[in-house]
Amino acid sequence: MRPFTFTQAQNVDTAVREVSSDGAKFIAGGTNLLDLMKIDVMQPSHLVDITQIALDTIEETEAGGLRLGALVKNADTAYHELVETRYPLLSHAILAGATAQLRNMATDGGNLLQRTRCYYFYDTHTPCNKREPGSGCSAIKGYNRDLAILGTSEHCIATHPSDMCVALAALEATVHVTGKSGERAIPFADFHRLPGDTPHLDSNLQPDEIITSIELPAQGFARNYTYLKLRDRASYAFALVSVAAALELEGNTVKEARIALGGVAHKPWRVPEAEALLQGQTASRENFQKVAEAYLQGAQGFGHNNFKIELAKRAIVRALEKATKMEATA
Amino acid sequence: MHTENSPGTETAVRPLLPETRTVTLRVNGTSHQLQLAPWTSVLDALREHLHLTGTKKGCDHGQCGACTVLLDGKRINSCLTLAVMQENKEITTVEGLAQNGELHPVQQAFIDHDAFQCGYCTPGQICSVIGMVNEGKAKTLDDIKDLMSGNICRCGAYVNIVKVAQEALEKNTGL
Ligand SMILES: Cc1cc2nc3c(=O)[nH]c(=O)nc-3n(C[C@H](O)[C@H](O)[C@H](O)COP(=O)(O)OP(=O)(O)OC[C@H]3O[C@@H](n4cnc5c(N)ncnc54)[C@H](O)[C@@H]3O)c2cc1C
Ligand code: SF4
Ligand code: FES
Ligand code: FES
Numbered sequence: 225m226r227p228f229t230f231t232q233a234q235n236v237d238t239a240v241r242e243v244s245s246d247g248a249k250f251i252a253g254g255t256n257l258l259d260l261m262k263i264d265v266m267q268p269s270h271l272v273d274i275t276q277i278a279l280d281t282i283e284e285t286e287a288g289g290l291r292l293g294a295l296v297k298n299a300d301t302a303y304h305e306l307v308e309t310r311y312p313l314l315s316h317a318i319l320a321g322a323t324a325q326l327r328n329m330a331t332d333g334g335n336l337l338q339r340t341r342c343y344y345f346y347d348t349h350t351p352c353n354k355r356e357p358g359s360g361c362s363a364i365k366g367y368n369r370d371l372a373i374l375g376t377s378e379h380c381i382a383t384h385p386s387d388m389c390v391a392l393a394a395l396e397a398t399v400h401v402t403g404k405s406g407e408r409a410i411p412f413a414d415f416h417r418l419p420g421d422t423p424h425l426d427s428n429l430q431p432d433e434i435i436t437s438i439e440l441p442a443q444g445f446a447r448n449y450t451y452l453k454l455r456d457r458a459s460y461a462f463a464l465v466s467v468a469a470a471l472e473l474e475g476n477t478v479k480e481a482r483i484a485l486g487g488v489a490h491k492p493w494r495v496p497e498a499e500a501l502l503q504g505q506t507a508s509r510e511n512f513q514k515v516a517e518a519y520l521q522g523a524q525g526f527g528h529n530n531f532k533i534e535l536a537k538r539a540i541v542r543a544l545e546k547a548t549k550m551e552a553t554a
Numbered sequence: 555m556h557t558e559n560s561p562g563t564e565t566a567v568r569p570l571l572p573e574t575r576t577v578t579l580r581v582n583g584t585s586h587q588l589q590l591a592p593w594t595s596v597l598d599a600l601r602e603h604l605h606l607t608g609t610k611k612g613c614d615h616g617q618c619g620a621c622t623v624l625l626d627g628k629r630i631n632s633c634l635t636l637a638v639m640q641e642n643k644e645i646t647t648v649e650g651l652a653q654n655g656e657l658h659p660v661q662q663a664f665i666d667h668d669a670f671q672c673g674y675c676t677p678g679q680i681c682s683v684i685g686m687v688n689e690g691k692a693k694t695l696d697d698i699k700d701l702m703s704g705n706i707c708r709c710g711a712y713v714n715i716v717k718v719a720q721e722a723l724e725k726n727t728g729l
Contacts, residue, residue, distance in 0.1 A: 227568050230592035230638060255634045258595070259615050269568045271592070273639055299628075303691065323704025324686065325622055325629045459703035 225261050232273040236402050236434060242272045244404060244432045250274050252295060252331040256338040264348055265355055279436055288442035294333030294435040301332055311440055313449040313470055317391035320453045323460050333435035336389060339426060340382035341462055342371060353379045354423045369528040375489040380423030381526060384416055384491050385462050391451060393484040393492035394468040397440050403433035416491030445470030450546040452539055463487035465536045469543035478502040488536055495519050507548040516540040578641050582650025590637050597621045597632035600647060608648040608677045619705035622678035623647050627729050629685030648677035659727040660684050663718040671709035679705050683719050687728035
């Protein structure tokens with residue numbers, strides 16, 4: 225690892241001030257940043273430890289939702305009583321990711337900002353526009369089995385690897401951040417970016433901004449939900465395709481449907497127009513198939529990952545079926 | 555991996571020489587004052603500075619679990635955390651498990667069930683089983699398999715490791 229200087233911030237203001245210096249980065253759980261620093265993909269010259277800041281609690285909001293402090297550990301979030309009972313979709317998504325050891329260290333803020341798992345991004349001997357803007361994309365014509373099929377650009381076809389974020393997209397969370405120019409709230413759908421011609425930017429967070437909390441709205445879809453993660457082995461692997469499905473049902477009629485896909489794009493993928501196709505309709509396989517087709521419209525494979533298009537469609541149908549049946553057994 | 559100064563294209567100023575600081579780590583019930591560079595992982599602090607080599611380095615990237623230790627009773631990968639960030643925490647390594655010359659029940663169970671071959675993954679597996687019991691989330695066989703999946707065994711001793719984990723849950727042999 226390259227040498228760096230290190231300070232510990234005791235509050236948000238100090239953290240924001242200290243990270244403003246050139247080449248400085250926050251460190252929380254360290255599970256993504258240190259991994260990437262060891263192989264020279266990330267090279268901060270200064271680290272600001274934010275784990276001493278009191279952003280490590282989960283609190284109820286006046287709006288009937290929950291506020292997850294940015295420094296709450298992924299494991300503590302997933303096993304928190306209010307998350308388990310009101311937002312089981314989020315619990316399941318978090319527990320589908322990484323390992324017990326990693327979830328005990330990883331924080332909720334860090335999870336949002338984990339970087340892609342594209343093999344070429346990790347290999348400093350190959351061109352990669354995300355790692356080194358303008359150098360080219362090795363994946364488009366290379367080995368791209370794990371990479372994106374939706375929202376790609378000619379500059380980058382990377383995916384966002386988080387499971388937690390797929391659930392947060394379906395639940396329509398809000399990300400609260402503080403920077404030099406004050407606080408702002410970013411709707412989850414606007415937090416991550418598509419690659420476009422700036423693939424080096426994963427999110428719309430500014431370099432001097434710190435995530436302080438993630439807010440969940442009151443509606444948790446605790447009756448009919450599923451997090452379906454399809455991967456090469458049953459545990460401890462990143463998703464090829466994942467689906468967070470949440471339904472509000474009245475009898476067998478869909479009042480509201482939320483679907484977010486993971487492993488297919490540079491950000492958790494939502495298509496509100498396709499979700500709306502289910503509104504007021506019967507929760508049936510036939511209707512789910514229509515939604516799945518609409519969700520994957522415009523999807524493009526790059527050779528090794530063509531199978532993901534069909535896989536994603538089937539995953540959507542299966543996730544919606546699982547989410548529907550749940551109530552019958554509850 | 556690189557220790558030389560930054561290339562000329564970078565504007566950021568990097569420290570040329572290892573800038574060390576005093577770090578107090580509590581390991582197996584004893585406080586140790588160490589002079590460490592900020593980039594020293596807990597794993598390197600244990601192995602290279604405290605000479606506690608029971609905790610193993612497999613991948614150094616959070617993928618294998620060989621470096622698993624307990625931090626305030628919970629499992630973490632010591633390779634992916636900085637020593638400077640873990641002051642005032644209680645770190646338990648495989649060396650701290652035996653009490654008064656007697657093996658911890660999970661250590662004994664690894665012998666009784668013949669749950670290792672080369673033994674390289676074993677200290678991490680032992681700490682992980684104890685952490686799993688402490689964390690209190692495993693109930694079924696499937697839970698065990700899922701919650702122990704962060705510990706890879708290249709000798710494939712999994713069948714017997716699972717037996718150890720089942721026994722540890724039944725007897726509630728945590729820390
Ligand atoms: C072997 C392995 C397997 C994994 N498998 C999965 C998986 O299957 N699914 C999955 O979803 N994840 C997986 N992960 C990734 C893991 O979830 C992330 O590494 C973790 O969530 C990152 O959180 P952290 O607190 O450790 O972040 P850090 O490594 O500390 O930080 C990550 C980035 O976020 C920034 N940052 C952190 N906190 C803040 C904040 N509050 N405000 C602003 N910036 C901040 C840092 O500057 C850094 O750039 C895996 C990781 C490993 C090593
Ligand atoms: S897909 Fe993106 S991250 Fe992967 S090589 Fe291309 S530019 Fe880099
Ligand atoms: S050495 Fe830490 S997980 Fe492999
Ligand atoms: S006993 Fe050899 S790696 Fe597990």
